[in-house]
Amino acid sequence: MLKISGVSKSFTLHNQAGVKIPVMSEAHLSVSAGECIALVGPSGAGKSTLMRMAYGNYLVDAGEIWVGDVCLSSASPRDILMLRRQTLGYVSQFLRVVPRVPTTEVVAEPLLALGVEREVAHERAITLLKALNIPQRLWSLSPMTFSGGEQQRVNIARGFIHTYPVLLLDEPTASLDAENRAVVLSLIEQARARGAAILGIFHDEAAREQVCTGEIDVSQFL
Numbered sequence: 001m002l003k004i005s006g007v008s009k010s011f012t013l014h015n016q017a018g019v020k021i022p023v024m025s026e027a028h029l030s031v032s033a034g035e036c037i038a039l040v041g042p043s044g045a046g047k048s049t050l051m052r053m054a055y056g057n058y059l060v061d062a063g064e065i066w067v068g069d070v071c072l073s074s075a076s077p078r079d080i081l082m083l084r085r086q087t088l089g090y091v092s093q094f095l096r097v098v099p100r101v102p103t104t105e106v107v108a109e110p111l112l113a114l115g116v117e118r119e120v121a122h123e124r125a126i127t128l129l130k131a132l133n134i135p136q137r138l139w140s141l142s143p144m145t146f147s148g149g150e151q152q153r154v155n156i157a158r159g160f161i162h163t164y165p166v167l168l169l170d171e172p173t174a175s176l177d178a179e180n181r182a183v184v185l186s187l188i189e190q191a192r193a194r195g196a197a198i199l200g201i202f203h204d205e206a207a208r209e210q211v212c213t214g215e216i217d218v219s220q221f222l
């Protein structure tokens with residue numbers, strides 16, 4: 001489902017005499033349906049850079065990234081948007097909050113964008129908000145003023161509301177208490193069971209052991 005082959009990346013610091021920082025060369029990995037692969041390696045090894053390339057946020061210098069039958073590294077911006085809407089989900093560490101949009105709407109939005117009926121989308125949003133222990137009194141408010149852990153759970157609900165065939169997870173349990181961490185791990189297990197291909201960064205080693213089917217040390221690609 002997700003295939004990264006021969007991917008190289010360096011950053012050019014234009015504001016610092018054009019210094020070029022090579023981050024990765026010839027990176028390769030593949031994630032099949034039902035697998036959850038963890039990117040590991042020391043800080044600065046390039047885990048986040050690889051995730052950003054896999055979401056189409058950073059261009060690759062060389063190589064290819066395939067999501068299903070779409071080559072992300074050469075897709076048009078429009079095709080990338082379609083892919084993100086239907087196929088490729090991404091749970092980042094931080095929620096991007098739009099002021100005044102209620103939490104239920106933030107969570108339901110990926111389904112609404114796919115044309116799912118408002119009532120159905122909202123019902124599913126509420127089921128996830130309940131499972132993730134977001135108190136009902138907060139559902140109609142914008143998540144802008146929520147705590148870090150609450151915002152992360154809203155982000156997770158949004159990322160899991162659609163059955164994306166491919167999911168990218170950036171530290172999905174980072175600021176959660178034990179109870180909510182367990183809920184998130186179970187959502188990941190359910191996604192695997194329905195056949196999602198998952199690539200993630202998990203600094204939480206026990207979480208990795210529980211939900212991941214393999215790991216890739218990205219420092220081997222430098």
Ligand SMILES: Nc1ncnc2c1ncn2[C@@H]1O[C@H](COP(=O)(O)OP(=O)(O)OP(=O)(O)O)[C@@H](O)[C@H]1O
Pocket residue numbers: 011012021023041042043044045046047048049050
């Ligand atoms: N936008 C950028 N511009 C310049 N250099 C960057 C940029 N993004 C990342 N880098 C550099 O690329 C290298 C890899 O960074 P990256 O954030 O991918 O590492 P990481 O493995 O995710 O680290 P951590 O575990 O600390 O989050 C670092 O040396 C970093 O300085």
